[in-house]
Amino acid sequence: VQCIILHPHPPRLLAKRLRFHIVGAFAVSLGVAAFLKFAVAKPGKKAYADFYRNYDSMKDFEKMKKAGIFQSAK
Amino acid sequence: MAYPFQLGFQDATSPIMEELLHFHDHTLMIVFLISSLVLYIISLMLTTKLTHTSTMDAQEVETIWTILPAIILILIALPSLRILYMMDEINSPSLTVKTMGHQWYWSYEYTDYEDLSFDSYMIPTQELKPGELRLLEVDNRVVLPMEVTVRMLISSEDVLHSWAVPSLGLKTDAIPGRLNQTTLMGTRPGLYYGQCSEICGSNHSFMPIVLELVPLSYFEKWSVSML
Numbered sequence: 001v002q003c004i005i006l007h008p009h010p011p012r013l014l015a016k017r018l019r020f021h022i023v024g025a026f027a028v029s030l031g032v033a034a035f036l037k038f039a040v041a042k043p044g045k046k047a048y049a050d051f052y053r054n055y056d057s058m059k060d061f062e063k064m065k066k067a068g069i070f071q072s073a074k
Numbered sequence: 075m076a077y078p079f080q081l082g083f084q085d086a087t088s089p090i091m092e093e094l095l096h097f098h099d100h101t102l103m104i105v106f107l108i109s110s111l112v113l114y115i116i117s118l119m120l121t122t123k124l125t126h127t128s129t130m131d132a133q134e135v136e137t138i139w140t141i142l143p144a145i146i147l148i149l150i151a152l153p154s155l156r157i158l159y160m161m162d163e164i165n166s167p168s169l170t171v172k173t174m175g176h177q178w179y180w181s182y183e184y185t186d187y188e189d190l191s192f193d194s195y196m197i198p199t200q201e202l203k204p205g206e207l208r209l210l211e212v213d214n215r216v217v218l219p220m221e222v223t224v225r226m227l228i229s230s231e232d233v234l235h236s237w238a239v240p241s242l243g244l245k246t247d248a249i250p251g252r253l254n255q256t257t258l259m260g261t262r263p264g265l266y267y268g269q270c271s272e273i274c275g276s277n278h279s280f281m282p283i284v285l286e287l288v289p290l291s292y293f294e295k296w297s298v299s300m301l
Contacts, residue, residue, distance in 0.1 A: 014124040025118070033103050036102070036103040041096065048086070057220060061263040069265060071214075
């Protein structure tokens with residue numbers, strides 16, 4: 001009589017957990033990066049572009065001169 | 075100038091400093107990406123009783139964690155090198171100003187046309203007028219024309235100093251016996267403050283730098299008045 005011993009398959013619990021969470025970890029970190037790009041970096045670039053688009057340096061200078069901050073322009 | 079509770083850089087006053095600001099945002103984003111990934115993985119490891127003690131080989135994960143950092147490094151290096159080369163572009167400065175570091179003050183020489191030179195000492199705290207900035211004001215400011223490329227030649231008469239103006243993205247060492255060059259281009263008028271950035275003795279913290287950027291006509295009038 002041949003006896004076939006059936007071994008139980010190991011449940012691979014850690015592997016399942018790792019696969020799920022590694023995908024999650026990459027998603028979270030890419031989400032953090034995307035958040036920083038769209039909430040910090042892009043608005044920062046836009047702020048400088050908007051500031052300099054219609055910037056009048058002479059008008060700015062006249063305001064500062066009136067405030068009396070310069071040594072060379074009283 | 076710096077202000078209380080400041081976290082980031084000062085507002086940029088030159089195109090190079092703007093580029094550096096954006097590059098810093100880009101690199102910080104990568105730093106946050108890696109830090110959040112590592113923190114997540116650490117918290118994963120600390121919140122399970124499952125273990126795996128019989129790893130024999132890990133070819134796939136080792137390939138990934140070699141290639142991915144290499145890609146990240148390239149993503150940092152390329153913008154960095156772009157700005158580095160941008161700083162060294164030939165831009166034909168219209169004016170050259172020399173600055174010499176001393177213990178413990180800066181001296182400036184405008185010798186393109188006439189011989190103008192003066193010393194720039196910090197104003198002691200007891201002599202400040204209301205509204206002036208402690209440890210930052212000087213008696214004679216470095217007046218420069220705005221929206222004009224200026225070459226700064228920096229050296230020292232005694233020990234190492236460093237001529238730094240954060241809002242223009244400038245920091246150049248003043249080394250005795252050596253002439254270092256940097257170029258600056260201020261896009262806005264105003265006062266821009268910096269401090270000596272290389273330890274040079276007891277009054278290292280008390281030799282600030284103040285740039286006064288004004289229109290060219292005012293700069294010309296000022297330089298005539300200083301002769």
